[in-house]
Amino acid sequence: MYEALSKYYSNAISISKLQINACAEIHNKGWNGDHSIWATSLCSDEVNFGFQHFNEKMAAPGPFILGGISGLPFVGKTGMKAFLSHVPTNGLALIVYGPHIGFTKDGLIGKVYRKNQQKPSSCCGSISAAVIAIRENHAGALDDPSDYQQTKVIQYLSMYKEEILQHENPILIATEKAYESIEENLNHILEESLPLFPGIRIGLIGGIQINTDFWGEDYFDIRRYEWIQN
Numbered sequence: 662m663y664e665a666l667s668k669y670y671s672n673a674i675s676i677s678k679l680q681i682n683a684c685a686e687i688h689n690k691g692w693n694g695d696h697s698i699w700a701t702s703l704c705s706d707e708v709n710f711g712f713q714h715f716n717e718k719m720a721a722p723g724p725f726i727l728g729g730i731s732g733l734p735f736v737g738k739t740g741m742k743a744f745l746s747h748v749p750t751n752g753l754a755l756i757v758y759g760p761h762i763g764f765t766k767d768g769l770i771g772k773v774y775r776k777n778q779q780k781p782s783s784c785c786g787s788i789s790a791a792v793i794a795i796r797e798n799h800a801g802a803l804d805d806p807s808d809y810q811q812t813k814v815i816q817y818l819s820m821y822k823e824e825i826l827q828h829e830n831p832i833l834i835a836t837e838k839a840y841e842s843i844e845e846n847l848n849h850i851l852e853e854s855l856p857l858f859p860g861i862r863i864g865l866i867g868g869i870q871i872n873t874d875f876w877g878e879d880y881f882d883i884r885r886y887e888w889i890q891n
């Protein structure tokens with residue numbers, strides 16, 4: 662684990678360990694992967710989809726994508742209800758959610774080296790761009806239907822403008838605030854959707870996904886790890 666990464670996320674575990682632990686927990690509860698499907702409310706960035714173990718163990722070829730850029734659950738209640746309606750009989754719906762942040766080997770925060778790129782690029786690009794918009798006071802003028810998701814990201818993070826801009830590393834605190842916004846939105850959507858699906862089980866793994874350079878392992882700093890019988 663890179664030094665800067667362990668400084669800020671000392672409890673983070675590797676993505677592979679996260680998946681193995683979660684699958685073991687599902688198994689220990691007497692449930693099984695064949696009766697489980699999973700969803701993500703993670704940022705659209707392709708670096709966030711290294712969850713092959715989940716894909717292999719569960720009853721569908723991949724996750725239902727609840728999130729858009731930044732990880733906010735942009736599919737809303739309609740998307741959540743669609744996902745929950747796909748859960749096998751007496752089965753489990755696992756939801757992995759949160760924002761992401763990159764760390765490079767040379768200590769840059771909010772960036773990663775991607776394969777065959779000469780320079781590191783933003784990670785999360787959406788949160789990084791939102792921090793710049795907030796700093797430059799562009800947040801108020803936004804109403805661009807061709808950039809709907811980013812408009813929302815900026816609106817949510819603007820609520821923490823002072824805190825973000827005064828922090829020694831704004832991308833770190835903006836990522837924390839993005840986590841809170843994602844969780845709050847997800848809780849709201851779940852509250853409205855779950856009563857329609859009695860009997861299903863829900864697994865919630867919330868946290869901050871930490872990306873490293875393309876050759877390295879990614880990590881997850883768990884903030885919520887909860888199993889619910891609905």
Ligand SMILES: [Zn+2]
Pocket residue numbers: 704705706730731761784785786787788
């Ligand atoms: Zn992102």
